[in-house]
Amino acid sequence: MATMQNTLSRKLEGFEALSDQDRRALNGLVPRIRQMGPRIDLIREGEEPENVHLILDGFACRYKVLPDGQRQVMAFLVPGDFCDLNVFILDQMDHNIGTISQCQVVDIPRASIDAITAHHPMITRALWWCALVDEAILREWLVNIGGRPPNQRIAHLICELLLRLEAVGHVRDNSFPFPFTQTDLADTMGLSNVHVNRSIRELKSLGFITVQHRVLTIHDPDRLKAYCKFTPNYLHLRNARWQGRRMVPWVDSARRG
Amino acid sequence: MVERNNVETLVVLQPIAVDTASPDREGRLVIANGLLVAVLVRLDAPEHEMPGFWFLEAAFGRLQGSNAPPFAELEDATQWLRRRLRR
Numbered sequence: 001m002a003t004m005q006n007t008l009s010r011k012l013e014g015f016e017a018l019s020d021q022d023r024r025a026l027n028g029l030v031p032r033i034r035q036m037g038p039r040i041d042l043i044r045e046g047e048e049p050e051n052v053h054l055i056l057d058g059f060a061c062r063y064k065v066l067p068d069g070q071r072q073v074m075a076f077l078v079p080g081d082f083c084d085l086n087v088f089i090l091d092q093m094d095h096n097i098g099t100i101s102q103c104q105v106v107d108i109p110r111a112s113i114d115a116i117t118a119h120h121p122m123i124t125r126a127l128w129w130c131a132l133v134d135e136a137i138l139r140e141w142l143v144n145i146g147g148r149p150p151n152q153r154i155a156h157l158i159c160e161l162l163l164r165l166e167a168v169g170h171v172r173d174n175s176f177p178f179p180f181t182q183t184d185l186a187d188t189m190g191l192s193n194v195h196v197n198r199s200i201r202e203l204k205s206l207g208f209i210t211v212q213h214r215v216l217t218i219h220d221p222d223r224l225k226a227y228c229k230f231t232p233n234y235l236h237l238r239n240a241r242w243q244g245r246r247m248v249p250w251v252d253s254a255r256r257g
Numbered sequence: 258m259v260e261r262n263n264v265e266t267l268v269v270l271q272p273i274a275v276d277t278a279s280p281d282r283e284g285r286l287v288i289a290n291g292l293l294v295a296v297l298v299r300l301d302a303p304e305h306e307m308p309g310f311w312f313l314e315a316a317f318g319r320l321q322g323s324n325a326p327p328f329a330e331l332e333d334a335t336q337w338l339r340r341r342l343r344r
Contacts, residue, residue: 070324182306194312194327197305198279 004031004106007056007168011080014167014238015129016122025116025123031106038179041098042083042105049093051107053083058103059179063187064095073188075138076100076161080168085131088113101179129236136234145190148228150199153189155228158209160235162218167237178216266290266342268335270297275314281305284314285331289342294320297334300327319344 005027012018012026033056036042042053042060055077062075062083074095077083083097088110099105117124137160144156165176180188185196203209208224210217218224266289273296275284280302287295298314300307310327311334313320320341328334 068324192312192324193306194281194300197302198277198281201279201302201304 004033004054004056005029007080008054010168011130012123012126015133015236016126018122018126022120022123025120029108029112029116031108031112034105034107036099036103036105038099038101038103041096043093044096045093047093048091049084049088049110051109052085052088052113053097054106054108055079055081055083056104056106058105059100059177060097060103060105061100061184061188062095062097071187072190073184074141075134076188078161078164078168079170082127082130082134085127085134100184101177133234133236136236140234150189150191150195151202152228153191154185154196154199155203155208155224156230157185157189158203158216158218159221159225159228159230159232161216162221163232163235163237167235173217174219174221175215175217177214178211179214266339268339270331270335277314281312285311287335287338289338292318294318294342295338297328297331 008026008029009018009023018026031054032051036058043049045064057079060077060081060083061073062077063071063073065071077097083105084093087093113127117127140160144153148156161176161178162171162174165171170176182193182196182200185191185200186193189196191199200209200211204211206227207219208227209219224230269288271286271288273284273286274282275296275298276282277298281298281300283299283301285297286293287297295316296314297311300310300312302308307327310329311331312327313323313325313334316323316325320338323341325334325337328337
């Protein structure tokens, strides 16, 4: 259970400083932890969201299926990510959430989230942060699909995964788990399998990456970031943010009188 | 209009080398009733999921944006293209 509380507070405290009371409230959550196999839906389009899902371990995605069977993936969910923070208020899912690899998933009842947010404003703010960052990532993905050529598009996704996984301690020597199939990447990047294959081939031959036994290694992250002109601002990670940004000077001077 | 309903589309495949920035370069221009409608490329890079198959590299006009599966034989590709052009 400790893992769940740690993952949750680590995630939230990346955005807002929590008090001891806040932390106690999070520790009071009695969530259900499920071990799920790969390629299993957590919740489907049309269903009523009962719980908020938090990924403890593994990779999941948000996706829709078009009438002709074509799948479009709109988000990758990594450890520490809430799957449906922004949709638990809605009465019906407008997309599917499914695992990509084996996952450890926490179900937090929406009533618990309601209770916590009613009494803990900093937790509420931190949850807002999570939802806003999800949106920011979605915006960047839109830019990525609409604006970058295939090689840079995939390179950009790889840089993003590096930073997001680094933030939750899942990167070692610039290597991280990469359970995605060519089809997963194709359905995510709006490309054909063939084009994904060629792009990955090109990124390998340029010496940027290696993929072995479903582990991706970036040989020189700075070079790869430069190649796809990656700017991490949209991830709003603590180490990528300007620390003093939210200390508004006039508030201080007003306080001093 | 490439096709009138009761007339079979005349499909001609013309060999052409294609620059795909990969080892896949053996291609065919697909010409239907005198109009270029698609370019097929053979998947020769060994990493492909279906090496040796023919991939719809580019498609024009009514075929644009088609998600075609790679084809084992050129004949399969022309059949698929014919069906699409008939719609």
